[in-house]
Amino acid sequence: MREITENKEYPGFLLKCNEHLKLDSGKSISNFQIAYQTYGKLNEQKDNAILICHALTGDQFPAEESPITKKNGWWDLMVGPDRPIDTNKYFVICSNVLGGCVGTTGPNDINPETSKIYGLDFPTITIRDMVRVQKILIDELKINKLVSVIGGSMGAMQVLQWAATYPESVKSIISVAGSLKHSAQNIAFDEAGRQSIMLDPKWHNGQYLDKDDKPENGLSVARMIAHITYLSEKAFQNKFGRNLQEKKDLSFGFGIDFQVESYLRYQGRSFVDRFDANSYLYMTRAMDYFDVSEEIQKNKEEIINHEVRFLVLSFTSDWLFPTKESKEIVSLLNSIGSNVSFAEVVSDRGHDSFLLDEPQFFRVSEGFLKGIK
């Protein structure tokens, strides 16, 4: 049984599913729910819908003011009235991913079988599992074909997974700063982040909520490591240089001397308030396991027959998901004979460019959407 209700905890809606969902790991979950938000209006033909997939630390609130941060939504520049993804024209859907911590079922929810918090009993999930759940939502909204599925970073992984698994349900996809598979370097960074969480004694083997505790230091350091990978050498240099933080001389100690240290600590601290440590473990693991190349090869005929159109975008200074990896997506899509476009946007702000004010990026995306018939 499935039921859509208002979401009482956050703005938006909940799709509650009283059923078993088999996951890639072989395990399954039951009684799961999907938290989502929509913008714009679904037309009568139900053919103006766009699905947005959020990145690792994103949520279902890309547009307008975020109820979580009270600042503009994470893709407010991209999604809204008269924005590249124009909500006057499109019905935009964004859901919190499976394993997330903003309303969709994740490791900090109650396990219906034990009536206890899942913790590490939550099954390991994959990007494909996240997309399966999104497909259930799209089906429940009675949408047969999405105009586009769009996302950056981990969102781009979901986007490619959509094209590979459900090519009949998408007219187009836009992969921003993504890759076919997580690189060894990216797995390495994820592992450093996870170890930082798991070595924090307050993590309590994942059962910290039972103990009314939180591995704040671990999660904060994980975020600091990750945040470095989202920027570029030049972005750090331009923003901070070697400037000192509210002092004229070095302290000859290990407190905060440099502005960049203060900035990183702030990034770590503020992340802890809005994100959950176990979700971080599960979601980084899902990214590590991601490799969609084989499935694209396997389903190439469906992808061609359904004439899925691909736009692959990268940023020059992104070293976490570099242009080279976007070009690998393009090569693979070319080799199966699909309709693919590619653009590389010049920016010196690193991986995070996809969340920032990059007019070229917006214009390319808008142009591509305009061409989707």
Added chain:
Amino acid sequence: MRSDYKIILDLIPENSKVLDIGCSDGELISLLAEKNISAQGVEINQERVISCLGKGLDVIHGDINLMVEDFPHNQFDYCILTQTIQAVQKPDVLLNTLKKVGKNIIVSFNNSARLSKVVKFLLSGSFDSLLKKSDSDQWYNTDYIHPCSIKDFRKLTLDLDLRIIGTYDVINQKKFTNDRIPSNLFCKEVLFHLTND
């Protein structure tokens, strides 16, 4: 419509797959699409890429000198290079790769050895006249780095083991017959249809 596009549209059969290198704002791809020919473009200029995307065309943004190796082999029926070959860093390397990417290659270019150009060069004593593509071009800043003649190009096809199926005088919309080799001196713009078999 550009004269070389007319010849190309006549030449390529329906339902072919085409790669247009240096596709600019996608005029040729749009024309091909009307004939039910699916074409993908390659373009270095981002504004032109955006313009192609807005028309619903498939386009890859990038520098052909750096990226042609990214294209999988035997994917296209035709690779097209109109007015581009002389701006490519290594025309021989590019053609050699295109040989693997597509069955047919169509190349059009302005014959740099035509009499009017040569005379202009002799009278002016300046290479600007030979290397000019647009008015602002000087010998030191031109994209036109490999001026070549019809004779030069025919020699290159021999060296690369490419077979010439047809040669066309673009301005006069005429196919040269075998016994009438295009004149190095008088033909302004030439189009070669090559194949890799």
